[in-house]
Amino acid sequence: MTSETPTMTRPAVRPGAGAPPEPTAQEHVFEVRGFSAYYGDFRAIRDVDLDVPRNRITAFIGPSGCGKSTLLRCLNRMNDLVPGAHISGKVNYHGVDLYDPRVDAVEVRRRIGMVFQKPNPFPKSIYDNIAFGPRIAGYKDDMDALVESSLRRAAIWDEVKDKLKQPGTALSGGQQQRLCIARAIAVQPDVILMDEPCSALDPVATLKIEELMFELRNDYTILIVTHNMQQAARASDETVFLTMGDDRAGYLVEKGPTAQIFTNPKHQLTEDYVSGRFG
Amino acid sequence: MGAQTRPVPPPQSATEAVEQAIMGHKRDWRSTLFELALLLALLIALGVLVWLITDIFIKALPVFQERNLVEFLTNPMSSNPRRAGIGQALWGSIVLMIFVAILAIPIGIAAAVYLEEYASDNRLTRLINTTVRNLAGVPAVVYGLLGIAVFVVFLRDWTGGQSIISGGFTLAIVVLPIVIITSAESLRAVPSSIREAGFGVGATKWEVIRSHVIPYALPGILTGTILTIGRAFGETAPLLLVGAVTGGFAVAANASITERLQGPYTALPTVIFSWSRQPRAEFRELTAAAIIVLIALVLIINAIAIILRNRYARKW
Numbered sequence: 131m132t133s134e135t136p137t138m139t140r141p142a143v144r145p146g147a148g149a150p151p152e153p154t155a156q157e158h159v160f161e162v163r164g165f166s167a168y169y170g171d172f173r174a175i176r177d178v179d180l181d182v183p184r185n186r187i188t189a190f191i192g193p194s195g196c197g198k199s200t201l202l203r204c205l206n207r208m209n210d211l212v213p214g215a216h217i218s219g220k221v222n223y224h225g226v227d228l229y230d231p232r233v234d235a236v237e238v239r240r241r242i243g244m245v246f247q248k249p250n251p252f253p254k255s256i257y258d259n260i261a262f263g264p265r266i267a268g269y270k271d272d273m274d275a276l277v278e279s280s281l282r283r284a285a286i287w288d289e290v291k292d293k294l295k296q297p298g299t300a301l302s303g304g305q306q307q308r309l310c311i312a313r314a315i316a317v318q319p320d321v322i323l324m325d326e327p328c329s330a331l332d333p334v335a336t337l338k339i340e341e342l343m344f345e346l347r348n349d350y351t352i353l354i355v356t357h358n359m360q361q362a363a364r365a366s367d368e369t370v371f372l373t374m375g376d377d378r379a380g381y382l383v384e385k386g387p388t389a390q391i392f393t394n395p396k397h398q399l400t401e402d403y404v405s406g407r408f409g
Numbered sequence: 410m411g412a413q414t415r416p417v418p419p420p421q422s423a424t425e426a427v428e429q430a431i432m433g434h435k436r437d438w439r440s441t442l443f444e445l446a447l448l449l450a451l452l453i454a455l456g457v458l459v460w461l462i463t464d465i466f467i468k469a470l471p472v473f474q475e476r477n478l479v480e481f482l483t484n485p486m487s488s489n490p491r492r493a494g495i496g497q498a499l500w501g502s503i504v505l506m507i508f509v510a511i512l513a514i515p516i517g518i519a520a521a522v523y524l525e526e527y528a529s530d531n532r533l534t535r536l537i538n539t540t541v542r543n544l545a546g547v548p549a550v551v552y553g554l555l556g557i558a559v560f561v562v563f564l565r566d567w568t569g570g571q572s573i574i575s576g577g578f579t580l581a582i583v584v585l586p587i588v589i590i591t592s593a594e595s596l597r598a599v600p601s602s603i604r605e606a607g608f609g610v611g612a613t614k615w616e617v618i619r620s621h622v623i624p625y626a627l628p629g630i631l632t633g634t635i636l637t638i639g640r641a642f643g644e645t646a647p648l649l650l651v652g653a654v655t656g657g658f659a660v661a662a663n664a665s666i667t668e669r670l671q672g673p674y675t676a677l678p679t680v681i682f683s684w685s686r687q688p689r690a691e692f693r694e695l696t697a698a699a700i701i702v703l704i705a706l707v708l709i710i711n712a713i714a715i716i717l718r719n720r721y722a723r724k725w
Binding site: 206208211213236237239240241243244245246248250251252253262263266267310313314316317 | 530600604605606607610
């Protein structure tokens with residue numbers, strides 16, 4: 131699939147651009163080291179160390195307010211947009227420090243796409259929703275083909291192919307969210323961050339998104355924040371459990387393969403959380 | 410509650426007990442009274458308006474019956490009530506509105522975009538925001554004084570003194586704060602999720618604002634702006650100060666556009682003001698007729714705004 135879709139005119143920073151290497155257990159997309167995030171004086175997350183493997187689905191779970199979303203939004207510099215937000219520590223993306231002053235946050239966000247909690251299609255046609263990202267990235271090839279391939283990969287093509295000129299906002303919630311995933315795919319990112327993408331959806335739509343995530347895992351690295359533990363258990367490869375400390379700052383308690391986190395957690399807090407005793 | 414104040418036979422069954430409890434026999438007088446008071450307030454407001462408009466219509470009737478409407482709308486000012494018309498006033502008002510639209514709309518929208526999208530949220534920005542809001546509440550006559558000082562006196566060589574240029578600039582300044590406020594509110598109504606969606610696919614701030622924020626806010630901005638133009642249309646005080654002519658005047662038929670713009674002018678509300686002060690009864694009829702034309706034009710402007718709003722209203 132990847133080789134069929136034409137590449138952007140902007141140069142890719144992926145290692146060995148053009149032919150992505152086979153994923154290995156050692157290859158990490160993100161290496162987070164001693165990372166803390168702040169809103170003004172308030173520390174939202176502290177001292178996170180985390181490796182995110184390539185072509186895997188990594189789920190962030192934890193109680194409300196533990197900083198899962200903040201951590202996710204710091205991985206593509208989306209949190210820069212929040213007034214007063216700042217960080218300390220390092221986030222390495224393929225070995226490049228994302229918070230180096232020379233880094234262009236706009237380019238970062240094109241390579242690390244995002245799907246939000248509430249489906250947020252532009253109030254434009256379905257076609258324009260998809261085409262906006264590639265257009266501003268300077269994509270000059272066959273836009274129709276790119277729109278179709280993006281919608282196909284987001285498993286929504288059959289539902290919208292006859293109404294590409296209709297507004298994206300007229301779709302159902304589940305369709306809107308898949309449209310947003312298609313929009314993220316259209317700029318050919320390397321990573322897709324999903325911030326509770328199913329929290330506004332019914333179980334059927336949720337299942338569709340989860341199936342889609344498994345499809346997309348072959349080409350992308352996916353990070354998902356979820357409140358739904360069943361979702362983390364059935365739809366992720368790796369699970370990261372965060373919780374909130376006494377200082378109200380979130381911190382990373384435990385990370386590991388999903389099966390291990392849910393069946394044999396090392397930490398008491400994790401066990402209490404995944405078994406539903408708190409949170 | 411009411412049931413407990415008088416002795417009631419003990420209920421026979423659960424049905425009766427519930428019936429006694431929920432079948433109210435007490436009228437809620439306070440609610441009724443309150444509702445009537447609210448209705449009265451509405452009727453007073455409406456009544457005054459209806460009275461005013463009917464009164465004006467009755468007074469204006471002779472003008473519309475005895476004279477050709479087109480003639481009334483096109484004739485120049487005159488001391489002879491049989492020949493006096495609002496042609497110059499209409500032309501002046503329309504040119505003034507063009508000035509307002511050309512000056513206040515772009516500057517106001519640009520200022521609002523800067524305040525909402527670019528300015529960081531610090532004390533200075535908040536101070537500016539508060540100031541703009543206060544400026545919107547400053548009486549227009551104060552802007553008239555500013556207009557004298559700046560456009561009539563200081564920029565005399567360029568505006569021609571008491572000219573329609575001075576009047577247009579002054580009116581533009583009167584409505585500028587309102588344009589900024591309504592535009593800022595429309596921009597604020599664009600949800601941040603839309604901005605995030607744009608940034609999420611790698612758009613720069615400029616691309617997000619140009620392709621998303623401004624287009625989605627535009628219907629609201631235009632609606633608010635057109636409403637302010639309607640307001641400017643009826644504004645009298647600043648024009649009197651910056652020299653709108655209240656009597657008759659003539660412009661040479663071969664005058665150039667520049668000469669016309671720098672020459673004497675009048676506007677609809679100014680004419681209404683000056684006619685209303687004439688002692689002769691015929692002028693009272695003319696005043697009423699001119700008021701009806703003014704009200705009709707303002708209603709048309711507002712209708713355009715409402716149609717725009719309904720047509721492009723967006724639900725998020």
